[in-house]
Amino acid sequence: MSTATKVRLPAEIWVLIAAAFVIALGFGLVAPVLPQYAREFGVGIAAASAIVSAFALMRLLFAPASGRLVQKLGERRVYLAGILIVAVSTGACALAQTYWQLLVLRSLGGIGSTMFTVSSMALIIRVSPPAARGRVSGVYSTSFLIGSLVGPLVGGALAGLGLRAPFVIYALALLVVCVIVFAGLRESPVLKDDSATTTPELTFRQGWSEPAYRAVLLSSFAGGVAVFGVRMAFVPLLVVETLRQEPGMAGVALTVFAAGNGAVLFASGRLSDRLGRKPFLILGSAICAVGTGALGFAPSLPWFLLASFVAGIGSGMFSPVQQAALADVLGSRARGGPVLAAFQMAADLGAVLGPIVIGEVADRTSFGVGMAVTGAVLAVSATVWVFTPEPSRIVHPEDPQHPDHAGDGLDPQCTCDGPDGSPVVRDGMVPANRRPVDTEK
Known part of the structure; x- marks a missing residue:
């Protein structure tokens, strides 16, 4: 188990x-x-x-x-x-x-x-x-x-x-x-030092130095563009102007997306604790890219609804996992307000810029090209995650325990985190009860 x-x-x-x-x-x-x-x-x-x-x-x-x-x-x-x-x-x-x-x-x-x-x-x-x-x-x-x-x-x-x-x-x-x-x-033992000056802080510069955080920001921006921006702006237009359907069908398409999203949200988050974050961030972004791009080329309403459902599944796979990856970067005991604010800003910025930029692309070309470009943004995010180290393997000195060693503390012999066998630790620090592998042997 x-x-x-x-x-x-x-x-x-x-x-x-x-x-x-x-x-x-x-x-x-x-x-x-x-x-x-x-x-x-x-x-x-x-x-x-x-x-x-x-x-x-x-x-x-x-x-x-x-x-x-x-x-x-x-x-x-x-x-x-x-x-x-x-x-x-x-x-x-x-x-x-x-x-x-x-x-x-x-x-x-x-x-x-x-x-x-x-x-x-x-x-x-x-x-x-x-x-x-x-x-x-x-x-x-x-x-x-x-x-x-x-x-x-x-x-x-x-x-x-x-x-x-x-x-x-x-x-x-x-x-x-x-x-x-x-x-x-009020009585939470975890939050009892809510305003204590001894609480470790993670600045934006420190977060930016971590490859997983840079990938999380890109993933958040891509989701803002595709899921919260272009989808909400373009689906009603596609339904009415391209498919020649009643405006009410746009609500059906949005609901179908939500159904696909909800079908996998919980499972993807839970499984990422066992299998790692990257499989879901890569595959989810890729699936959402395919579904989003297909919206612009759907020949009929059933195909359009199918594409919406596929896009929803992809979004449901990567959305909760990118938040878990952000938690991996921050750790359980550090206070990282600027790090969290930048994550939210990336999504909001994508939601604001996406409809404007993609709308301009669609005006100059077509809805299909606009949706394809939107899918390409998600595909770029998936590609970046391929080359990013697994976030769940980051170790923080201030954390009371690590997922690999829940129970009675960290194993000083553990060498399972980094790509070279050494623990991945913020700011180059190794916890006192962990030691890196001697790579000279």
Whole structure:
């Protein structure tokens, strides 16, 4: 039996997973009605869309500051503050009297959102057992996906309450999340030194020196371009303009992608604890590249839905595993706010630039070429991972244990990590209870 299957997840993990589900559900509740709500203030389509863009832009711009706040204040404080900002700004949206008030409030929500995102990644890494990082990432991602799918369904059921009601409901749900997380993490032994100056810190420069981190940033950017950017922007256009289908079929295609995603999220994360991160990062990126590229050449709706499902499977294979790889780089005890912020920024930057750049390519050529270029971005990420050392073999001196030696400490005779048999250790340091192989023999 593998080490990963023996590890029991701490209670803090389940608190954060439950919170992620509620947050995703609430976001799915608000997102569908937001443009229509903005239109009620008498603005055009572009201005209504700007409400969505403002939220994403503030997430991108405030990410570096969120990383620094995590370094200075600790993960829990920034997490709770971010949720409170989103709760208050969302509740206030229901009271907005003008378009500009709504725009400012959603922008504030974007700031709180990035504070929550960066700190939640940090919390998950801090409380995850090293031997179960992939499993935790898979469960967390699955919870978020389910919440985002259920949210619009709940919103549809509450449609009779008016366009302002979802904002009030989401705000109240976030306040409940704050109470649950505060109570669930207050006595955490892992986080008891949340603001201690002795907590090791990992700077962006230190992270950048690690090949796996550079590959994770590229993978995050590629996912932002293909999954969060181009797919969301192009699928409705492909369905209507190329396949000549009703606009409602775009929602079906997006749901099919989510189905493929959800089918493998948990399994890929869990298996990566046993088999390593690289197989899933390489194969998942390649599969998503094929499915994404095929969207632009699908001759009929059934083929289009099949391509969406394939792309979803690929995304579900690499998405949780790249987060586990990020945890491998950071370690369980280090505080790396800038490292985590850059990871989020890479995805957000891809989501912003992808539709613009690929849209220009499609305008000059065709939808098919645009989607093929998008797939090529994912293929480049897969190729880089082929030549990147396995992230799960990185050893950190401050970690209490390593996945290969869960139980009673690290084996001083272990020589199983590096490509030459020596441990892979940040900053050239070898843990006191590990020794590198004498390669001169």
